[in-house]
Structures are given as structure tokens and as C-alpha cells.
Amino acid sequence: MNLNKKDIKFSDKITEKYVDYNKQDCKIVYDFVEHFQNLVFELGGNLKATIGGIALDIYRRKYFRKEWEYFQIGEKFKPMFREGYFGGRVEVFNFNQFSSVNYYDINSSYPSSMLNKFPLLNSFERKPDILKEGITFCKISIPDKYYYPPLPFRNDTKLLFPVGNWSGYYYNNELRDMIDLFPNANVKILSGWHYRKSDYIFKNYVLEMYDRRQKAKTELEKFIFKTLLTSLYGKFASRNFLTIYKAGQKKIINSIPLSSNVIWSAYITAYSRGILNRLLLKSNSVYCDTDSSISVKKFSVTDKIGGIGLKGIYKNFKANNSKDYQYTEGLIFKRKIKGIPDKAVLNNDLYEYDTPVKYRTSLIRKLPLWAWIKNEKRLSGVYEKRIKLKNGDTEPVKIKDGKLWLQK
DSSP states (O other): OOOOOOOOOOOSSOOHHHHHHHHHHHHHHHHHHHHHHHHHHHHTOOOOSSHHHHHHHHHHHHTOOGGGOOOOOOGGGHHHHHHTOOOOOEEESBOSOEEEEEEEEETTHHHHHTTSOEEOGGGEESSOOTTSSEEEEEEEEEOTTOSSOOOOEEETTEEEOOEEEEEEEEEHHHHHHHHHHOTTOEEEEEEEEEESOEEOSSHHHHHHHHHHHHHOSSHHHHHHHHHHHHHSGGGGGOOSEEEEEETTEEEEEEOOOTTOOSHHHHHHHHHHHHHHHHHHHHHTOSEEESSEEEESOOOOOOOSTTSEEEEEEEEEEEEEETTEEEEEETTEEEEEETTBOTTOEEETTEEEEEEEOOHHHHHHHTOOTTOEEEEEEEOOOOOOSEEEOTTSBEEEOEEETTEEOOOO
16 A cells, blocks of 8 residues: 554653554555455455455355355254364374474465365255265274374364264265275265255356456555455355344344355365365375475475465474474574464463454453453463374374274
8 A cells, every 4th residue: 555654652642643643544544445445346346344245245246156046954954064064174293393394385275175166055965975066974984094084073172183983974075085095994874965966166256366366466455365265165154143242232133144055165174174185195294284284395386276385494393282383483483373472471381462452352341442451371281183102293093983082
């Protein structure tokens, strides 16, 4: 936007400098919204309350075809479709320190997954067919020999990737991918749904947004197109209620968005886990996080969508836990921990830091919007996603008849 915030030293006394400072802030916001609105109009959409809502509006108006019509799942079937919907994979495979590692990531992981075929929701049949798109209730058996087991399993609030045997709902694209990559894994089909028809329903949307992002002349436009790329998928898994806070009072409105079907979002995350599984095997990963793998191996990279790119080379790398690792950059020690900013102060194993209050929090806690909140976070140091061995290596947890075996 070629506009910079003004420097100012804050005090309790209001001065003319405060007025100038706020005028500049307002101009920055106004110019951004105006520029953003013009881009959205150019793409054929309208402004909405959220970036996800804008992405969905553009998709509906410009790319969605009538024959792909939305289809609402019956209430009694929704838990089944939700059960097969899993998030990203985050695991530490080796806790040792490595003198040098390569940080690989999947270029636009979720958008690249959206280039695949998706089931057309009005063509369902209530019988399993793993060769077609759909969801299957099945018994899974994965041998102990696999170091990077491919399928997710929920254990309480944790997402595990175990060996062993259990039953569950999985989308067919993920089951086919497992059979392809892990030939000794077994799937026994028990029941399910499949869809007679499928199509590349997101392909044109993704390709145009990705092309515009690549050709964008400013960092702002790159950010906008990147956000429109990554925000669409979640709209198809929206919950059936809306929470509103007004005058400090919480109100829940039951509402089922027409676009909410879970299936398309679940298919996207399943496709992305499949890409990551291939990257883990190729890179002999020591740590992974949703769309990335950290490895000592070196191999060729690309900037193509869905390809593997090199994000960086880290020295003296050591993973401490999921979403928690450290390394050196030159002579500077760095530690990255999700949810804890770099400015946090460590005090007796307790991280302390201040953050400005968010709008929703201000409504819930009845705080002024200019308030700052003191935060504290203590790291547990407990790692339960895999079995940690004495030599710093790990091995997968094991599920037997649907229950987690005790760790060694």
C-alpha cells in the first residue's frame, strides 16, 4: 500500500501526534479494504464477514456448476461423516540433535489436493465401493514393521498414526492411497456409502487463484490470493450452529449452511495426508507438521503447486515436542513453539507474554478493545504420539482391537 505506520511514544496525555497517528492508521485500513474490495469485485465476488465467506462467494458465483448441486446429509448420518474427517499430522520421529537438516514443505498442500476429483453429492448409494469416491466403515490392520503408518486414529483428544488393528470410518481416497503405499496393510470392508459420479469441482478456482498469486506484483496481493486459496476448503465442514456475542451475552443460533457437507473438506485433508505420507517416506523424516517434513536427506525441489519445496536449512536442529523445536541461525539460538511468541519471557519453566485483546475475547470478558492481556503457558514436556526410545528414536504406538496398548 506504500503507507507506513508513524512512530510514536505512548503516554496518558493526548497530543496532536496521537491524532496524526490515528489518521494514518485509519488511512492504511481504508486503503487496504478499498483495494481488497476491488480485487474481490474483479474476481466476481462480494465482501463478506470472513475471508472464508468471500472465498465461498467467489467460488459459488464464478466456478460452481448447477450439476454439482449441494446435498444436505441426514442428521443421523452426520456423525459418521464427521468421524472420517481428520486434521493434519504433526509428529516427532527422532529427538536427537542434528547438525544440519533440510526443511521441506508441500507447495500449497490443501489447494493442490483440491485439484483432484471429488464426489458429486447427489449421486450417492448406500453400499460400499472402495474403488469409487465415498466413505467406508472398515477394519484396519497395519503391520508393526511400518515406521510411518499412514492412517489417523483418534485417541481421546489426540490424533495418532498407529500400527495394529481397529475399526473406523475412512474416506475412500485415503484407503486407496494406503493400499498403494503400504501393500502389507489390510482393509476389511464392513459397510459404507459411495458416489456414482465425481468431478474436478475445484480445479478452475485453484488454478486461477494460484496463477494470480504467482503473478501478483505486491506482497499484499500475494497474501490475498494465498488466503483465498487456503480459506475455501473449511467452509464445507462448517458446524450446524452460529455463536453470537452481543452486549456480553452469548447466543447460539442453529443454522445449517447450505454448503456444509463435511465430505469435501474431509477429502481435501485426506488427499493432503497422502502427499505428506509420500514425503515422509522419501525424506526419512525426523519431524513433520501437516504440510512439511524436516530431514537430513537432500533431494531436488520445485516451485510447482503440490510439489516439494525447500523452506530452509537449519543448523543444530532438535525437536522437543509436537509444534516445538529449536535450531541455530548463524550464531543466534531460536526456539519455535506454537502459541508462544518470540518476545515471551521464560521464568521458572513458565512462559509469560502480553497480547492485545481480540474482539471476540473483549465481548466475552467485557474488556475494552485497547486492553492487553497477560498470558502464561507452561510446557508439559510429555510426548504421547509415539513411543520414545532411550536412544532418542521413536516407534509408532500400537492399537489392539481398537484400544491403545501401554507404552514401553
